[in-house]
Amino acid sequence: MRVGYYQFRPHFGRMSHNLLTVTTALRAAEADLIVLPELAFTGYYFRDRAEAHRLAEDPHDSPVFEALKALCREKRFHIVTGFAERSGERCYNSAALIGPDGVLHIYRKLHLFHEERHWFDPGDVPMKVMSIPGAHIGIMVCYDWAFPEVARTLALLGADIICQPANLVLSFCQDAMLTRCLENHVFSVTANRYGTDSRPQGKLRFTGKSQIAGPGGKRLHRALSQRSELFIMEIDPVQARDKHLTPLSDVFADRRPEWYGELVR
């Protein structure tokens, strides 16, 4: 299965421009699954909730979604992309799985990072794993990396590949995802953005270094920091279904959930 990411630099608030950047790059891709960054079309550093709500997409009525659905139909591939989701008065930091048959799932970020709590409502739908040809797909968004429960839940639900749209400003995530992949024996694709959002309230610089990691906690590829990159590689998602660390040690079969009550109290 050919999986990858597109690392690029969205321009804040320039939806059509960002959409054109994405569709132009992806039209040249030969892939089965491509992950795009968090908030790929709006940019990240909103002034306030009203601005996030104004720029957000209703997936049922959105030129961005129409274009992405058409692209997936044309290319016969799947995309996981971050986007700002408007749902009535609510606004979420979401990620959609889109394929040739349309939108398959929308994940709403559970763990809002830093100022995001001023712009978005926290996620309110259960985590879910979706099947596409060749793999079972789980989705998390950026700061969810800091909560091992997210990757573990997705893996227990059967995910072979965790797709992670990201807008990282810190440097811990990529190394942490190696551990998430080791302890859950899954693949991960982290699609980060780069560049800067310069806004009246300040500036944020994003760190790139998008990454693909494998079940042994192996880094399979990492992008440079401040460079656009469409990267696709061949993986075998079936490798994620064997949870053995040694012939006698299986990281799923050896779990002792009856002793983990504190985790969910």
Ligand code: ACM
């Ligand atoms: C983040 O969650 N965008 C750091």
